[in-house]
Amino acid sequence: MYDSEQENWRILTNNEIYASVTKLTIKETIRLNRLRWFGHVQRMGGNRIPERALCMNLGTTRLRGRPRNRWQDEVRENGRIVGGERWQEKVHNREEWKKLLRTARNRHILHMPMEGRNE
DSSP: OOTTTEEEOOOHHHHHHHOOOOOOHHHHHHHHHHHHHHHHHHHOOOOOOHHHHHHHOOOOOOOOSSSOOHHHHOOOOOOHHOOOOOOOHHHHHHHHHHHHHHHHHHHHHTTOTTTTOOO
C-alpha cells in the first residue's frame, strides 16, 4: 500500500487487510448461518425431523485423543460469543434472535483473528 505522507510503499498484514474490508469473512458467514439455522430448528413445534435429528444421541463412543468439535459444540460456543451466557433463552423469541444475529453481523463479533488459530 502506498502511504502518501511518508511517500513509500509497505506490505500490509492480513489483520490490516481484514480490518479495512467491510464484508464478512467466509468463517463469519458460516458461523452466523449455523446460528440462524439452529434458531430456526429450535423454534420448530412438535416432533419434526430436523428437531429430532438435532437432539439425537447415537449412543456411540468417541475416539481416543482430543475430541473433534461437533456441530453442537460450535453452535454452543458461537451462541455464547454472540448472546452471552443466557443466549439459549433468546432463541425462542424470533425478533430478538434476528436482532442479535444482525448485531453480530454488523459488529463482526464472530471474527476470529488469525494468530493462534489452527483452522
